[in-house]
Amino acid sequence: MQAIGNPEYPYNIYLVGVGGQGILTIGEIVSQAVNLQGIPVNFYPTKGMAQRGGFVKAQLRIGKDLVGPAIPEKGAHLVLAMERSESLKAVRYLKPGGDFLLWDYIWAPTAVMLGQAFYPELEVVKEQVQTAQGKFIVVSPSLLADFEGNPAPDNIFLLGIALRRTSLGKVVTFSAVEEALKNRFKRFTSRNLFALKAGYNLEL
Amino acid sequence: MSKEIVTGNEALALGALRAGAKVITGYPGTPSSEAIGFLLSHPELWKEKGVHVEWSTNEKVAFEIAAGAAWAGQRALVTMKMSGLNVAFDSVISIAYSGINGGLVIYVADDPGVSAGMAEQDTRGFAFMSDLPMLEACSVKEAYLLVPKAFELSEKTKSPVFLRLTTAVSQSHAPVELELPYYLPLEREILLERDIQKYTKAGALICMAQHRDLIQRLEKSKELVREMRLNELSLSKKRGKLGILASGVSYSYLEEGLLLASQFGLDPEEVSILKVVSVNPFPEEEAKLLLENSELILVLEELEPYMEKNLILLAHKLGLRRKIVGKLDGTLERIGDYSVREVLFGISAALGLKIPPELFYGIQAEKLAAPRPITVCAGCPHRGTFMAINNGIRKAGFKKDQVMVTGDIGCTILGMNPPFNTVWNEVSMGASIGIAQGYVHAGINSPVIATIGDSTFFHAGIPPLINAIQYQVPLTLIVMDNGWTAMTGMQFNPGTSEKFLPQGSRRVDLEKLIPGLGVENFWVVDPYDYRKMSEIILKALKLEGVKVILARRECAIQAMRRGERTGKVQVNPEKCTLCKSCLTITGCPALSIGEKAMEIDQTLCNGCGLCLFTCGYKALEREEA
Numbered sequence: 057m058q059a060i061g062n063p064e065y066p067y068n069i070y071l072v073g074v075g076g077q078g079i080l081t082i083g084e085i086v087s088q089a090v091n092l093q094g095i096p097v098n099f100y101p102t103k104g105m106a107q108r109g110g111f112v113k114a115q116l117r118i119g120k121d122l123v124g125p126a127i128p129e130k131g132a133h134l135v136l137a138m139e140r141s142e143s144l145k146a147v148r149y150l151k152p153g154g155d156f157l158l159w160d161y162i163w164a165p166t167a168v169m170l171g172q173a174f175y176p177e178l179e180v181v182k183e184q185v186q187t188a189q190g191k192f193i194v195v196s197p198s199l200l201a202d203f204e205g206n207p208a209p210d211n212i213f214l215l216g217i218a219l220r221r222t223s224l225g226k227v228v229t230f231s232a233v234e235e236a237l238k239n240r241f242k243r244f245t246s247r248n249l250f251a252l253k254a255g256y257n258l259e260l
Numbered sequence: 261m262s263k264e265i266v267t268g269n270e271a272l273a274l275g276a277l278r279a280g281a282k283v284i285t286g287y288p289g290t291p292s293s294e295a296i297g298f299l300l301s302h303p304e305l306w307k308e309k310g311v312h313v314e315w316s317t318n319e320k321v322a323f324e325i326a327a328g329a330a331w332a333g334q335r336a337l338v339t340m341k342m343s344g345l346n347v348a349f350d351s352v353i354s355i356a357y358s359g360i361n362g363g364l365v366i367y368v369a370d371d372p373g374v375s376a377g378m379a380e381q382d383t384r385g386f387a388f389m390s391d392l393p394m395l396e397a398c399s400v401k402e403a404y405l406l407v408p409k410a411f412e413l414s415e416k417t418k419s420p421v422f423l424r425l426t427t428a429v430s431q432s433h434a435p436v437e438l439e440l441p442y443y444l445p446l447e448r449e450i451l452l453e454r455d456i457q458k459y460t461k462a463g464a465l466i467c468m469a470q471h472r473d474l475i476q477r478l479e480k481s482k483e484l485v486r487e488m489r490l491n492e493l494s495l496s497k498k499r500g501k502l503g504i505l506a507s508g509v510s511y512s513y514l515e516e517g518l519l520l521a522s523q524f525g526l527d528p529e530e531v532s533i534l535k536v537v538s539v540n541p542f543p544e545e546e547a548k549l550l551l552e553n554s555e556l557i558l559v560l561e562e563l564e565p566y567m568e569k570n571l572i573l574l575a576h577k578l579g580l581r582r583k584i585v586g587k588l589d590g591t592l593e594r595i596g597d598y599s600v601r602e603v604l605f606g607i608s609a610a611l612g613l614k615i616p617p618e619l620f621y622g623i624q625a626e627k628l629a630a631p632r633p634i635t636v637c638a639g640c641p642h643r644g645t646f647m648a649i650n651n652g653i654r655k656a657g658f659k660k661d662q663v664m665v666t667g668d669i670g671c672t673i674l675g676m677n678p679p680f681n682t683v684w685n686e687v688s689m690g691a692s693i694g695i696a697q698g699y700v701h702a703g704i705n706s707p708v709i710a711t712i713g714d715s716t717f718f719h720a721g722i723p724p725l726i727n728a729i730q731y732q733v734p735l736t737l738i739v740m741d742n743g744w745t746a747m748t749g750m751q752f753n754p755g756t757s758e759k760f761l762p763q764g765s766r767r768v769d770l771e772k773l774i775p776g777l778g779v780e781n782f783w784v785v786d787p788y789d790y791r792k793m794s795e796i797i798l799k800a801l802k803l804e805g806v807k808v809i810l811a812r813r814e815c816a817i818q819a820m821r822r823g824e825r826t827g828k829v830q831v832n833p834e835k836c837t838l839c840k841s842c843l844t845i846t847g848c849p850a851l852s853i854g855e856k857a858m859e860i861d862q863t864l865c866n867g868c869g870l871c872l873f874t875c876g877y878k879a880l881e882r883e884e885a
Contacts, residue, residue, distance in 0.1 A: 074632075084433070091265050091435050098400070099265075099433040102375050103290075109849045110634040122399055124513030125428040126599040129622040144629040148622030165632045166847045167678065170840060175630045184625035 067227045068127045069116040070149040073138030074163045078211030083114040088236035089228045090118050100125035134222050139163050141176050152189035155222035159214045161197045201254035208251035216255020262438045268400045268430040269294035275407025276337040280446035283329035284313045285322035288748035289341030290376035291427040292369035309443050315751050318719040319344030327355045330364035333451035335411050339367040342381040356390045357470040358458050361451050363411040364420040369430045372562040373597030382563035387422050387540040391474050393481045394422035394539040398511040400434040419477045428509045482541040491543040492535040495553050501530035503554025510560035510598050511535050517603025524613045542570040551580050558606045559586035562598050585610040633677045638850035639816030639866030644787030645740050646680035652797030664699045668692035668712040670747040672740045679847040690720025697733045707801040708735045715745035715753040728806050729778050736800040736807045742815040774808050781807040790873045816866050827867030828883045833857035835879035842871040
């Protein structure tokens with residue numbers, strides 16, 4: 057059974073997280089890096105209504121000049137998720153055989169903290185990704201590297217992990233991402249470059 | 261040329277600069293805000309060229325400013341979201357009748373799929389209602405290229421022209437070859453023309469003559485649109501079987517959909533495609549060729565079946581019997597945004613292809629996700645207002661479900677959600693104050709409260725307040741003044757501190773404006789001061805007539821961005837009993853439940869201290885900054 061998102065189509069990345077985590081920045085950096093390589097890209101972020109603390113998603117489609125902004129269901133070669141519960145919202149977009157990289161951060165909504173609502177176990181996400189025939193890669197936030205005594209930016213760290221551990225590395229080069237980071241972060245360049253390298257070199 | 265990644269909104273703004281627009285106005289509204297937002301953060305692109313860019317008080321004002329400039333012979337752009345067009349439309353119709361002298365492009369962003377909350381309004385209907393041309397772009401790149409064409413069409417027809425984008429295009433980022441220089445100045449003579457036949461609506465003769473001219477201008481635009489080759493028709497290589505008419509973002513999914521459908525029996529060489537860019541006037545000549553060349557036609561357009569109806573009408577006029585697949589036969593939905601799924605579904609319905617359903621649908625893992633209702637940010641001054649309203653209602657001897665609290669557009673609506681559950685409804689800009697008066701006149705015998713933000717109040721809240729004052733309607737209005745148009749991404753507004761307004765601007769102070777209207781019971785309170793706020797609300801609920809409370813404190817996000825905190829709050833673990841009152845009442849995102857005591861995320865907390873009022877054990881301690 058051929059699924060939507062076969063190799064003739066663009067390489068699709070579905071990004072999910074919570075507002076404030078920097079998931080959209082990952083999308084921006086990858087777009088810029090891809091553009092530096094001269095490859096067409098469409099990056100479609102959906103910020104929703106909250107400045108912070110609300111569901112955020114973004115869709116990246118790489119390799120086609122004119123492409124519909126939304127990734128079809130079962131169309132994403134890669135899902136990058138930065139929050140456990142929100143990661144479930146991306147599962148239906150994962151292409152069978154695609155990579156599902158979860159930064160297993162738990163940002164519990166108030167009702168969950170008060171015991172008024174459930175919060176999914178990691179096992180639930182794993183099961184769902186396996187049902188969707190995806191490759192599940194989970195990284196604990198406790199593995200985040202420190203830079204000069206402070207935690208490195210976790211979104212860029214995750215991007216580094218994705219470059220080495222997922223099919224993203226075949227689409228965009230490490231050096232293009234470095235270049236994009238340098239252009240994006242005129243200040244804090246070194247801590248972001250560090251985070252990218254540390255994520256890339258992380259042993260899982 | 262410079263190939264840069266820009267958003268659809270930025271492309272629109274850059275296109276207007278390249279087209280030599282002299283005046284660019286708008287009012288913020290998702291998904292359109294970044295057009296003006298981009299220009300205001302890049303004054304180097306236009307400021308020294310004598311271009312005027314502004315956030316106006318509302319969309320009607322923004323439109324009128326742009327229209328005035330276009331009457332005076334210049335090119336002008338006005339930007340808004342679909343709801344804003346409703347506000348501006350009174351003037352749009354009138355200017356449509358008069359016509360213009362320069363170029364006037366009205367950029368409207370529709371939101372199929374509702375990314376931002378509000379109606380799924382299809383503004384193409386307004387183009388038909390006003391007999392104005394409307395162009396629609398299918399991609400970021402096309403948005404950039406279409407702006408100069410829209411201006412050209414506008415100038416040649418002497419008519420305002422709509423340019424419509426939908427969220428998926430306006431919010432997308434994509435590489436665009438930008439022409440240099442970014443701003444291409446135009447030599448336009450300033451026109452001061454006195455002609456009451458054209459510029460007034462005094463009398464039937466004038467109005468009906470203008471109506472005739474308006475219809476003629478739209479007729480003329482038909483020829484121009486053809487000359488400019490705005491719409492693209494590609495007829496099938498083989499005998500035509502399927503014709504597809506696609507407009508807007510639906511077109512961008514077409515290639516992918518066709519390739520997929522070809523795996524299930526579609527022969528792409530039997531397909532003809534008409535891409536509609538000029539939504540109004542409808543490209544009849546090209547549509548005629550499509551009809552003649554195809555056995556059946558699929559129409560792909562989000563929201564309302566406008567193109568489909570046009571096509572059916574045309575087929576009828578031409579005496580062509582064709583099966584037309586779209587929304588009117590029940591194949592496709594009028595609700596939501598489209599993707600490749602609708603393309604594939606439409607093709608399979610038209611041709612009777614068997615496409616396995618599992619191709620369309622993934623598993624529904626999202627049902628297992630925790631609900632995440634959005635709430636106000638840590639340190640948000642609105643939190644204090646919602647808490648105080650709830651407290652004031654209780655102290656006045658009412659239950660929460662006895663006191664109507666009307667809501668309005670913007671961050672202030674977040675009071676509808678837990679833990680506050682304060683606000684009952686949301687209609688349109690400024691509506692909280694009118695709706696509240698309706699409840700009073702309906703004979704409700706408990707107090708009525710209206711809540712509104714500062715920008716929303718400036719936009720459309722002042723006339724309904726004047727109405728309430730004139731008729732001395734007993735209600736309590738709380739203007740939640742955080743100094744910014746926050747929900748749409750922190751734009752300044754007339755009440756923003758002069759420190760953050762463009763040079764030479766003057767702040768309009770609500771503290772002077774509201775009493776100036778004749779409000780006798782008026783208080784200015786800091787919503788961080790929960791006790792005072794509750795006390796004033798209680799007092800207001802007991803008084804007759806119109807009471808207004810100006811709950812004033814700057815947006816916490818903006819203050820935090822400048823590194824300003826009001827203090828530091830810490831938990832004393834010795835005293836904390838983990839009763840969770842602080843979290844239950846405030847719902848503050850900076851609070852979380854630790855193992856032995858509550859914890860505060862110091863990167864989020866700005867020290868507002870509202871949680872202190874909820875703690876019965878004095879376990880929360882605040883230091884003034």
